[in-house]
Amino acid sequence: MYTNALLTDLYQLTMMQGLYFEGKHNQACVFDRYYRHNPFSGGYTVVAGLDHLIEYVKNIHFSDDDLAYLKSTGNFRDEFLDYLKNFHFTGSIYAMPEGTVAFPQEVLLRVETTKNESLLLETCMSMIMNHESLIATKARRVRCVAGTQDTLMEFGLRRAQGASAGVYGARSAMIGGFNGTSNMLAGARFGIPVMGTMAHSWIMSFPTELEAFRCYAKHYPNSLILLADTYNTLKQGVPDAITIFQEMKDAGTLPPFYGIRLDSGDLAYLSKEAHKMFAAAGFPDAVIAASNDLDENLIAQLKLQGSTISSWGVGTNLITAKDSPSMGGVFKMAGQYENGTFVPKIKMSDNAEKISNPGRKNVLRIYDKVTGKMKADIIVLEGETIDESQDLRLSSDITPWRFRIIPAGSYTVRTMLQPIFLQGELVYQQPTLAEIIDYANDEIDTLWPEYKRLVNPEMMWVQRSETLSKLRHEVLSAEAAHFQ
CATH class of the missing domain: 3.20.20.70 (Aldolase class I)
Structure with a gap:
């Protein structure tokens, strides 16, 4: 039987083999997963897929059938295939919990393990989190316009792009604020109310x-x-x-x-x-439900026109994320260990937004102490902290003339990445889906309405810390020197 170890791209395996024969396959490294733009031209993204990712990582291994197939391609040597027989994940993963509201360029997930393990995880991990975060974000946009009282039903299975997309899409819709699904397998597997x-x-x-x-x-x-x-x-x-x-x-x-x-x-x-x-x-409380190619934009218009619909069946446009059918999440190496020393790495590009951030990083989130609303995110090097008893100056290294001062004592700070695996062992207490839904609802409430607008939403203030900015400049300058 084939396993999900083959749910990857050919070049991941050929690179793994090349590194194996070069003696670099066990080199420790750090990879980041993040994205560059919010989907749907929106003001946020809802993180989803971590539960699915955990199951994938826990069970990753190569079966005899996998190895026989790899041998049949003619691309892989017996010594490398013998190495794959005992393959399993041995590293550490840190991630934002499912339901978290996130923004472009932030580290959503950090992988610290060997080079070969990182390469094998990349494709399937990216597929899982890109897809499920996309659907959760779409669902949240629908919920934001439907209001808290209306019923939202996920009706998309027959238009989903495959069984997995339908089942995990239904789960993601729940994280995004839906009440139930018509998908019986999703209902059975995840305990989702079926409607x-x-x-x-x-x-x-x-x-x-x-x-x-x-x-x-x-x-x-x-x-x-x-x-x-x-x-x-x-x-x-x-x-x-x-x-x-x-x-x-x-x-x-x-x-x-x-x-x-x-x-x-x-x-x-x-x-x-x-x-x-x-x-x-004599039936004024009769419910009026609706379906028929609904999405957040049409529901918003119907509400403006005074419709009396209070239950919405949303199918095709949700399960396929029709107006933004893919999410551009990326997985980039942020550093590797050379002779016991961590060496930050950066991906350069003629396109400035594609230049990555080097080093082991985390995200610190700033909240207003009175309202609980989010004020800013700061991408920091792992271990950096913020003293809440001091004024906090927010300023971008791209536009240093723009700045804000948040007075001491008026804000709180939260560290966003949580340990999921440490040295190959699952240490994260996986919440139930109901707990994730409650958390996701709380998360969206930390955003002011301006960030939830469907059109031209306000963009959250996200910046690099001074220490990270300095490291980024140093690594960029060192790499650029090679071309002078």
């Missing part, structure tokens, strides 16, 4: 829509959301729903939660008219 109603094929399987509604109510009296747009929403669907609600009310079986779902037409107009009809018939 759904009926398809048009149910309605069309009966002689009349009223019979279809009545039969559904007989079998599922406590899950009474009726699909009302199969034929004519206002002339038939809503009146038929009212008939069913009245029959159940008369029988004393009308559940506390009941209503209709709209899947086509002008959702704002139809929802308002349907609500009027329900109220006139």
Whole structure:
């Protein structure tokens, strides 16, 4: 059986083999994972995928079938394949917890291990966290416009780009603020509430829509959301729903939660008219749910138009992150040990934003002590601290004329990266999904509304510490000297 050790790119394995025969495969090094831009032109990213990553790292190994396949390619020598037989992760990983709000250029995850282990982890680790953070961020944008009271249902499985994307996408949507999913496997695997109603094929399987509604109510009296747009929403669907609600009310079986779902037409107009009809018939609390290519932008517009929808089924545009279908997270080496000494490394580029930050780093987050709102992030060298009893001067080495002073005693400081693995052992107490969701909700509340705008959001102040800036300049200057 093939394992996830093969869920990597060919060049990772060929580089590993080359380093093995050069005697460099066990060289200790440090890699950072970060990204350069927020997805969706937004003001933040929601970190997700750490739980999935932990399971991947814990179980990484090469099976006999893996090794046989590698041999069959003709690219790998027997001595290297023998080395892979005992491969497992022996290093350390530090990461921001799932649900954390993060920003461009910040270290989201730091890997400290051998060169070969770092190379093998890169592709799959990046895939996991890029995808799941992308979906969690999209979901959070939807939640921010839907408000705290509306129900959000993830309906995207049939449009997901593969089973894994559908299952882990549903989990990520929960971290982003959704209430449940239609995905049964995600529900079983992660304990996510499963939600759904009926398809048009149910309605069309009966002689009349009223019979279809009545039969559904007989079998599922406590899950009474009726699909009302199969034929004519206002002339038939809503009146038929009212008939069913009245029959159940008369029988004393009308559940506390009941209503209709709209899947086509002008959702704002139809929802308002349907609500009027329900109220006139004595059912003002009937829920109106909607689906049909929804995303945060359309939901925001529908709310502006006074729609009475309070339950939203979001599918394709969420599970595929349709308007920003990939996240540009990168994994770059920040240093390596040479003869027992740590040597910072930097990736240079003609494109200034692609120049990496050298050294072992962490992120310190600054909060206002009174409001609890986030004020700034500072990328620091590991071990750097900030004295909260002193004034804090924020200034960018790119624009030093811009600065802010945060008065002593008015702020608190939090260290963002937590140890996950140390010397190959899992030391992180993995929270439950419910705990992650609560944490994620608290995290987004630390942002002022300006950072959550869908269009032209404010950008969080993120800067390098003076010590890191000095190191970066020294390493850049040393590398540039090679070309003079």
